[in-house]
Amino acid sequence: MTYAKPILTALRIYIFLAILCLASFKSVSQTPKQIQGIKQEYRTAKLGVFTDKLKQEFTHEKNTLLATANAKGWKLSERLSDGNYRALTSIGADGTPIYYSTYSTFLNNANRANMLQDKEFLGLELNGEDMLVGVWDAGAALVTHQEFDSRVTVRDDSEVVNSHATKIMGVLVASGKDNKSKGVAYKAKAISNDWGRDKIEVAEMAANGLLLSNHSYGISSSQVPDWYFGSYIDISRDWDNIMVNAPYYLMVTAAGNAQKSGDNESPISGTREEGYDMLLGFATSKNGVTVAAANISTDGHGMLLEASIAGYSSFGPIDDGRIKPDIAAYGSNVYTTGINSRDEYVKASGTSLATPGVTGAMLLLQEYHQKIEGRFMKAATLKGLVLHSADDVGAPGPDYTMGWGVINSRSAADIITNNGYTSLIKEETLKEGETKTYTLKANGKHPLSASVSWTDPVSGKVNTGTLNDMSAALVNDLDIRIQQGDGTYFPWKLNASRAKSPALQGDNKVDPFENITIEKAEGEYTLVVAHKGKLTNGSQNFSLIVSGIAFNDCVLEVPQEITLTKKEATEATFTWKANTDALFQIQYKEKEAQEWTTTTTFDDFYTLTNLVAGKEYTFKVQTFCSDRASSKYSQDYTFHFQGKDADIEGGMDKGPVIGQDPVVDQDPIEDNKPGIVIYPNPVQEYIHFQGEVAPGLHYSIISPAGNTIKKGHSVDKTIYIADMQPGLYILTLVDLEGTKSFKFYKT
Template sequence: MSFLIGSGSPLKAQSTSEELKLNWQKELSQRHITLRERTLRLAQQRGWPLSKNYSNQRVLQLQEIDALGQPVYYTLHNVEAARGTQTQALQGNGSLPIALSGGSAVMAGRLGLWDGGKVLESHNEFGGAVARITQKDNLTTLNNHTTHLAGTLIAKGINAQAKGMAFGSQLSVWDYTNDITELTSTASNLLISNHSYGPVVGWVYNESRPGKDPNLKWEWWGNTQISETEDYLFGFYTANTRDLDRIAYNNPFFLMVRSADNKRSETGPPTGTPYFLKNTDTKSTLARSQNDTYDVIPGEATAKNVLTVGAANVSFTDQNKAVLLGTMGFSGWGPTDDGRIKPDLLGIGSDVLSSLSTSNTAYGIYSGTSMASANVAGSLFLLQELYATQRAGGLPTSGQFMRAATLKGLAIHTATRPNPSAGPDYRQGWGLLNTEAAARLLLNENLANLVLEKALVSSGTFTQSIVAQGNEPLLITLCWTDPEGTTTSVTSSSVNSRTPKLVNDLDLRLKTSQQTEFPFILNPAQPALAAGRGDNIRDNVEQIYIANPVAGQTYTLTVSHKGTMTYSSQPFSVIVSGLTHTNCQLTASIQPRKDTSICSGTPFFLQASTNTTGLKYQWLRDGVVVASTSNPAYQVTRTGSYLLRITDTKGCAATSQPVRVDVRTPTAIMTPGTDQLLCDDKMVVTLQTTASSPSETIDWLYNGVVIDNNHAITFSTSLPGSYQVRVTQDGCQALSAATKLVLTSIRHLDITPQETELILPLGGTVTLKATVDTSYRYQWYRDGQILSNGNQYRFLVTQAGDYKVQVKQKDCVAWSTNRLVQTTAAISSTTTSSTAPVTADPGDQFIVYPNPTDNTLSIHYASPLATQAEARLFNAQGVLLQLPVSLKAQNGHFEAHISVLNLPAGTYILQLTDGRSTQTERFIKK
């Protein structure tokens, strides 16, 4: 294999012990929270402003107090990026057969920005259906600088000249005033973050000071208690610097990218001219350091484990390749006080066009190491995406990232320098980021590169044999994330202290039987001197460069360490290029070669042009491997940009040009989507659909047949039946589920018994029943009042009243006819008189015979006052069985004979009414 890497899930491997991780996080967070609270308390007591507005949109923010209790203010480092760092080669349609944007699912939420304010999230470059900017703190003030950097990182390219490096990424944004506390809790979820700010140091030009003399607008921000002539913070290893190294060590896949500041452009007034001490009215003429040469990188940018970025001065060849001419005049130079190489790399930071916060269509051109830092950070994010989604054969294909040390080492290893064999310097570090070269190393087409992720145990030595190709340089880079060092004490004697901050001093050597090759080293005492070779005791990056190795020469690469190792082991990364090439003559292409559109559900295959025994075929969609197989064909079911990577038994690999397949999936959704009832009071239903594209055609179907000339998004109908909507786009069709319109079944509602008047004997009951249907909901009423227990299809009546039932079927409502129920007691108490009721005369005789009877029931009634009489026949439940029968009268006597032949056996009630009173008798039908 061409690469060897460590194992395990990278984000979970950020710390070996969750308990220890929580302990260090808690200690670090609490210390900075306490420091912030003390800073704000002292600011209130002593009248320090929390914010100062200077000229040229420069804003100074109170960040903390230093070891001497003095306020420390921070400011942003602000004074055609993708082309200069050759990042365009990764973005598609470039010199590499890849198309990356930072938008792969595996990269979501892993890019961060700490800066001076709020991003204009609604800017055209960040808009879309999915939110791409997440502001993590409650800021309300928009900031041009932050919006500009966000654009350099992720702008989608509405303005092609302002397209971001990782133009498909999501970006999380924080304000820098509480950065270390926030980094402590969020670093485990991030891969890359950008930080283009730092402490206010040295000379500051404040154009807003009164007066017209430009020489009387200078301020000196050095701490005169520590040094009268220079600002001690340049190159100084502060407590914050140490804490950043600690955060990085405990999150080994997280790389912070920091700007190198622009201090070389602020050199102070002419010698002897008065100036002011900080923002006070106190003047001085004492000569101070002019910030115009080496050792002018301040604060957290001096941390060992961050990637510090300066601004490059470049030109371009006829082949559109960047030529590094040096650094821009404002870009900060190293070294750190202990002699480490800073900046690490250069990015493009001059005349960078990007988004601004003044409107959704605003753009502006800024220059500064801030811009260079964002250029590099966004480019490195694409390299992590490449590593996670598309690497050389035999390696994990997703879900694993480079260690931060690997990524940092890779960027340094492949950086562009005018004279690579001359090594690094304190002005431009290791050179200009070359994203294309880094990507080519990862793709490893001719197997001439090696990436190792290992760990060195205490007193251990790592050894690896390598063979040089010859006729090209052999290059080896060692990089590791070092434990945090000891903070330099804030005293006059500690200014420019050369005591190394390296904790675990690893050593890279390359040996043959004749000699040992050493890495580059620089001398901080003579910073302008070219790099030599020797034992590097300062940097956690070491590099060996052999310009003309012997072809086929075997070298032994070793990594060891000096002294006692902090912790039980030290992870490290080694990148090698210039190894023996494998003659790889593979080519890969896809049939069909042109972009294609298909309908969803239609079988469609991409086919490799090469079908050779022993090849491994790797199909990728949008940069992510979707199939590894020996089958040269792949069935496409999803929209995306497809690549084919083939690998032979020697490990040679080739990648095709991308082919885009658009899977047309028109959607046909109809609302309402459930069956509808046509009610008596609602006989029209409106159906509706949506059109997602003007190119879509809509058709309505009734019982499976297209309705002519009806293509609107709504359709109204009162006709029962089955309805669907069909959507057609570019020849592809989608048919919705059917919605049925049905006439309600409660249009004519009756209840049983059907008699409109019912009479209950004393103690009797009657059951009223409505039509039974499981889709009905019932509610019974008596005398217009809801019966709380009347919500079934039937209701047991025990008392007199006027009854009815309401039935609902979905939204349809119907009422039954009324049923009047009376009791025999109520009937017997009623008379035809409008005065008080009259009871039966004691002389009245009411006889029913025979009782029991089987055929005929005879009635005899005698009353001296009655002039007429009639009889009614009821069953035991009070239901009237036949029409009233009039009795024949003769001399005060009334008689009648009623046939009961057809009645079933049982007990019945005969009711007699003479107009004055009512009487009842029970009889039995045999």
Template sequence: MKLAYIVSMLFSLSAFAGTEIKLNSGTINTKNREVLVQQNELNQKTEWLIQFKSPITEKLKQDLSRQGIVVFSYIPEDALLVRASAESALKLQGQVDVQAVVAFEPYMKLSPTLGRVSAATSAARETFIVSVFDQSERSIIENTIRKISKDILVQSSAARNIVVTTERRHLLAMAAVDGVEHIQAFVQVQPLHVILEETQEPPTQQPPQQEPKAPAGDYTDLNGYETGTKVMNFDVAWAAGLTGLGQIVGMGDTGLDSGNAGAIHTDFMGAVKSGYAVGMFGRSWADPMGHGTHVAGSVLGRGTASGGKLKGGAYEATMVVQGMWSPILNNLSVPSNLANMFTQAYNDGARLHTNSWGAAANFGAYEKMAATVDEVMFAKEDYLILFAAGNSGVDKNRDGRIDPNSIGTPGTAKNALTVGASENLLDVGGIQVPAGKLKSGPENWPVDPIASGKISDNVDGIAMFSSRGPTNDGRIKPDIVAPGTNILSVRSQEKTAVDMWGKYNDDYVYAGGTSMACPLTAASAAITRQMLIEKLGYTNPSAALLKAYLLHTATDMYPGQYGEVGASRGQEILTKRPNNDQGYGRVNVAQIVSLGQNGARLLADSRGVATGETETATMTISEAGHLVVNLVWTDAPGSANASKALVNDLDLEVVLPNGTVLAVNDQLNNHAFVQGETPAGEIQIRVKGINVPMGKSGKQPFALVASVQPR
């Protein structure tokens, strides 16, 4: 198999003449738009939306820079959000290749999640995040905002964010301050384990149900499914010598056990590379709550206390621990500079970072935290950041299917690997009642088939609480799923640690949530990275390649645990992968290892394509089979003010040996997928640069994974 580089123009440059600027605040029609600049505005520094009639290239941006114009971000379609004097803006609108120059008005900076500011709500006092374009201007902007009203209280100010508490009536005035990029509501994040309680039902005349068995706690009753690793087939990787050795995983969470690497739970002895307190007023990376310890155990717990029976998926990896616990809030808190947290772990060698926290609000929105994750990953191409999808899956419309659109930030980030929860297989320990018998069951999961199903009885099922997509701009989320119900992992030895879904013994505790699925997926990513380096010769695989590999090898769970019964009878997953219930499916470590040994496969970690370019990979197969191709790219961060997060748009096109063409371009996702039956012969896989306005040196890097399974 070989990778060939072909450059060709795919279309005429005039094909890009956009006539709409798509903002969250509404779509601006620029077909006959004129911008009138008042004389008294000349020489004032301000922000503008400049839309072009041709593709946005590196040369174009360099030309703007030479004119003293600062480019901030891309706005669909074919527009840039820039800073320029009104005089420069006036000159631009007269240029032949400029479609329109539009003033960046205050209302355009308000997140749609804020809702309308009406007379009835104007006096409501809330907390908001005011984001600025340039960190160096934050203090000046903060002082300007303070002067608007004595009612405005600045809670904190760091990096590019100012957190303020004020009445809603001041929103537009704050947005009008020069240098303000975006304003959104402040949302509290939380650890993404699920708090579930069983109902205490009064006695009835019905025959008594058999009480669930209690775990023995002495390891004699273990069947191997408790940790979730058996469902994911980690044993295949371990047998192949893939245990995470040499891989460093960062973790942002409530902390890890004692917060002392020299005096820590025996399952983590030798596992901690470094530890930091990053929570508000935090002084230790200890885990007073227990969530982070459970998460870390799923990634790389050594299993020492259990005699090797209860260990994490990558049990020989090491970890950079970042304790996000705030003793002031008595809860997890996000650092004021989230990018610094990720960079801190990266500088300590982490190339994977697992995050089992997020906001259960503003579902589907692409806001500043999500954009920050994308920004970090775009800058650090070999850094895969994982986020739990959230536990807001409910059936409020009572149709027997989980409702869509419940992914919380930062899980809405394009580049992050966002993980939903599938079911583990366990009938002893943890929570062992039907969903409808839970205290929250009648409200959240009131009807069959969900209500009568237990939560760890079918590995082909999605956990009923697992958040579903799509995002508000239509992107597929979650990306993948892994077991997240009744997962047994390490219990923090701190006295205040909670027992979540119940103790097994003093060393281990049950828990559930996408919080539990995410670290198991991080462990599989560590195994994948180790294999790519040690077995396949990739010195430093990109995050895009890791993500593509995991998506490619996942198991399609269609139609889910209730079978092909139809939507009206509660069919869980209505279409083959990818979809907004399972993403690309359940992580399958056996397939990860098998693909690495399969000769009929192609992996490409490319430096990328520019607008109008095509890169072609070819693979020749000796017998017919089923072809699967995944394309993934780590996209430039989108603007929180845009109605679409995707910036750089690539197409995937596959030409089979018989001339059949399989193609996809949805103009929304930064991944693409095709599959189909192929005869023997040469297969051409083409990646086309449809529009790359914010590439790296004009190009968008990407990764390809393709394989053929014989019939």
């Protein structure tokens, strides 16, 4: 596949929650149509069988747990001296009592979520409205807190109103009545459940379209033997199983606060005092996102000034060498909602508080992607996007303290915005034995960075008692390489036995996310995605994220040297200095009028028609390199129109810039073969053909990133497109006489 300068170089796309009953949960989430789109790729039957298995195991384990705890004198729950809450939840395969514990120790600007929220930064104004997020914790949040505005609902009849759950919920969805507590997704709806049946409840909600859940808790590090640390165990596999069968669902969990605990006396690397090898339970899953806490400062433009790992945040690695934690976020002295009254606020620290900042930012990124692409990202795409766009901290590449770096919501949103211009986001499938290649052109301004991310199948192997078992949990081992000439670039990798060593570039055999970054990239490169061995199920879905590329030669510059070059009785033609491979948007009006007439052209000139002698007019133009990437307008060109052969008085003005959505000429567009036209253009519902078109011709409608939006056969010279998002597209017609291509605009 080539993404250099194909037919799509002239094309740029312009794509600008209802009540849902969720099984036993009556929650408000995405629309039924969106839910159906999500569920089309789900292994519903397998997920249902697995959920039934979890329910059976839960009933049996609950009875066994109570009897064993009574016999051995184990506490069922307790409040710890540091304010955290711990409860006995299960018994490990080796008989170890498994206690879940909250991870608090007693924002938005730090993870750049404010860039997504505020109009003054990126103009996105994202807030999570009509989106749903799940929170599982030690109990239910105080749903009557003034910050929640009836948007938080308890769905599992939890009778415990929990302080920790209330703090987490505030970071996620607080409305900002006290502005300092404003949550990341401050208009989103949320469900609040306790952790007692977390896997069962999440599996049921994931099957019905839940995109994200937050888990700011995990296994208590003081109660388990050393082999548990960094191990891929039954709990890790169960959560991976849910994500495999519901590929749009993503679990986000806290890394834990055990860095200084010394609870692991036999870490896979270093000494117990150094704090490595402290991750437990579902924090070691392959497909979820594990969040570290960092001390972070940024400037007013969202640039990271400094970042360091918090002194309590648990380090990786996973014993098989996987890169965990995945990402870091602000987690110290977070101002959030309290439990003692509906208007109480508190400060708290911990990976517990960092995690909902990441979950909320991911929810906003899903909201943004849905708004401009018309669909949600798969979980592997969302995870890959966040890791790809993170701010690297310290030595180049990932590490076992903050993973891929500090979350940068603005950079992630920019990649979505510029998809098809300077970035690429694609969801693909690799078949067994297949190799996919992509030709990329570096833009020469930013590093060329390419990532591949996938939801890896469940492993049949789990650790049941081996200390520091380095057996890889990865099942389908995909590989990414970038080639130029005789040189080959490899992805980043880490070594669990040398946890403090910086990342190297080589063959990564353990991570379901791989990234290659070329700092001073120039020219064209070939990106290759392949795999080792056999693929479970014969294929593997994967997501490709690339930044620092150029789809064409377009440059986002304000058009220059605007000149009025020709005039007729009622017409005036303007020209300007051309920007190669650009679309130009023009606005003009009578000088004193309020409304602008707006149109677009791929030419470096435009003729105004139906002008009236004796009137003053204003003209301006801007450059579009994609429908989401545009320059500012030129200065106003104001002129006094006197008609043909009369002098024109006028010139550049420094008037106000007024934006407006583009409108395209109503004339049909002919392709390079005479006699074939499509109409109308722009189009709302149906595209019609005129000319000699073979019956039953095949058509495809393609987006700028090379995605086929719609395809089929037309038997009556029409194509229904009312269900498509607004924007510019390429229509390709294929019949016995060959291929014909047209540009059109969907309003």
